[in-house]
């Protein structure tokens with residue numbers, strides 16, 4: 485037995501311990517993810533917000549919008565989104581999925597927003613990811629915004645039922 489071959493088993497043991505440490509400790513921390521019950525509560529919260537915002541937008545459009553010159557419900561939604569953000573609850577953004585937004589500021593910007601647009605174009609109505617902001621878990625969700633009324637169609641130049649955009653949420657999981 486050469487001087488080197490005698491050290492091979494020791495080398496293998498060191499390597500095995502190193503692999504064990506790497507697999508056993510580091511990924512365990514990454515895999516932990518958010519608390520399951522908290523994640524469920526956050527999903528429920530987003531679902532509620534989504535119903536609330538969409539019901540408000542449709543009702544405003546039905547009751548107050550009289551033509552292309554009217555202030556769109558989207559402007560009201562933006563004000564409310566901003567207020568909710570300022571108060572520290574969550575962020576929400578109305579984004580475009582047509583490639584021809586009424587306002588260029590509404591194009592998808594972040595990787596997540598771009599992913600949401602891709603998913604909506606693929607026929608999905610909902611897409612979510614768990615992410616982290618400053619070491620804390622957040623739930624990111626995108627929900628579909630189609631042409632639900634003929635008034636939407638009149639301003640946006642799309643047929644009823646067509647995909648217009650999405651609302652993208654980022655809500656802390658707690």
Ligand code: HEC
Pocket residue numbers: 541542545549551552553554555556557558559578579580581584585586587588589590629630631632633635636637639640648649650
């Ligand atoms: C009176 C015209 C008008 C009507 C009606 C209208 N919109 Fe809009 N919409 C706009 C304008 C203008 C913006 C840009 C607002 C901004 O960002 O300041 C916009 C923005 C949007 C956006 C963001 C992407 C983009 O194009 O900028 C979506 C999605 C959207 N509207 C969906 C809808 C839906 C759904 C309806 C029907 C419930 C609707 N809109 C009705 C004028 C309208």
